[in-house]
Amino acid sequence: MSLLVQIFAPLDGTYYDRALYVFACKKPACRRREGSIRAIRGVQRDTEKESKEAQKEQDELKKLALEEANARAAEEEKKQALASIGDKIFDKSAGTSNPFSNPFSNPFESSSFDKSVTKESKDKGKEIKKTPQTTTPTPQQPADKPTSAHTATKYPQFPGRFIVVEGETLTPRKIEKLDVEPTIDEEDIGSGSGSLDLGKAAETATASIDPVFQKFVDLVDNNPDQILRYERPSTPVFYSSKDDIFDILRDNKIPKSPIDGGNRILELQIMPHAIMVIEESYEQEDIIKNGMEWGTIFVATSENDAMPTLDDNGVGYAEEWVGVQWEEVVTH
Known part of the structure; x- marks a missing residue:
């Protein structure tokens, strides 16, 4: 089987790597056969790294909270200092003394202006300046790639393309x-x-006219270059309402995850334009056309992202549910 789609799909609130892989058999003998399209969810966990990342995030939140508290305290002290200066200058409790009684006197001498206030303000300013500043860490240089005497195994795949993520319109x-x-x-x-x-x-x-298929056509017309639809969970746009896949997704009867027995949710839908993109750059077009007759592909994954068995490197794989709606065969 050849790799059809590979998607890096980390989940919010987690610190481990996560990816989805969809494989398809492009041989004529695989056409319309169950199991000719399969999906794998891969995860890579490093508990020590996850703990450090979680602690780093908590430290950042505490640092931001402390900076905000210091800023509020500094602003409040500034207001109090200005109010105190005004009270000292225009202090009515000074009796008959009037700082402006002598036209040649300086109303801002020590008798009218409390130097302690000025000193206190300067000291507070120094304390504020001592607040640690956020610095951007210097990126580390990548380590030298290890050399190996063995050549990498080349697995079958379709021509590689990068996917640009855009909003969907309908x-x-x-x-x-x-x-x-x-x-x-x-x-x-x-x-x-x-x-x-x-x-x-x-x-x-x-x-x-099937309104279900018409909605699918409308979506394709509005997004002609769309390769896939991704959202977790997502709402399916059906290619047909006349097969078992429609009934399974409509009635929420997706098979449970074999890992923890929990529900699966729809996460990925591959659109038919993917076939056209492959045919544009693939030499053996007849093989593609004979083996790729699907209208759309649905992939549902574990709702809890249940962890498969991990190896010594913290890597594990789990097969997920795939639903394929094939092109309708027109009979005369």
Whole structure:
């Protein structure tokens, strides 16, 4: 099987690495077979690193809280100092003494201005300046790549592309009644079939349009370059309403996670434009066309992100649920 999609998908509030892999068999013998498309969730945990990251985040929060408290305290002391200066200058309790009684006197001499206030303000200012400043750590240089006498194993894959994440848009199309006129031959007229419903053909044509598929078409029309839809949890946009996958997702009957028995939630949906992108750069187009006949692919993962068994490096993999809606086969 070849790697179809690889997505780095860490979860909020966690400190471990997490990725999703979707594999597809591109051989003609795999077409429409169950298990021809599979999904793997991979995790990499380092408990020591996670503990340090969590502690670092807590320290940052405490530091920000302390800086805010110091800033508020400094602002309050500044207001009090200014108020104290005003009281000293215009102190009514000074009796008959008037700092402005002598036109040649300086109202801002020691008799009218308390030097202790000025000294206190300067000292407080010095204390504020001693507050640690946030510095940007110098990025470490990457270590030299280890050399190995063994060549890397090359696994099958489709041509690599980077995915640009953008917001999804959808402007629903209003399905209007089709203007279809039924054909009436002379034999019908001669038989007096005046009860013939002239709008029956139009109603039948309109009813044949699947609103579920029409919504999918509208989404593709509005987002023609869309490779996948990602959100956790996400709402499915169905390619068809006539298969088991539609019933499973609509009725929330996704199989439970075998790791902890918990629920799975929809996280990823691959759109058909992915096939076109692969065909643009793949040499054996016939193989792709014969093996890739899906309309859309759904991937549901463990809601609790249940941990698989980890190896000595803290790496583990778990297979997740895949639902494939295949292209409808038109029979005549």
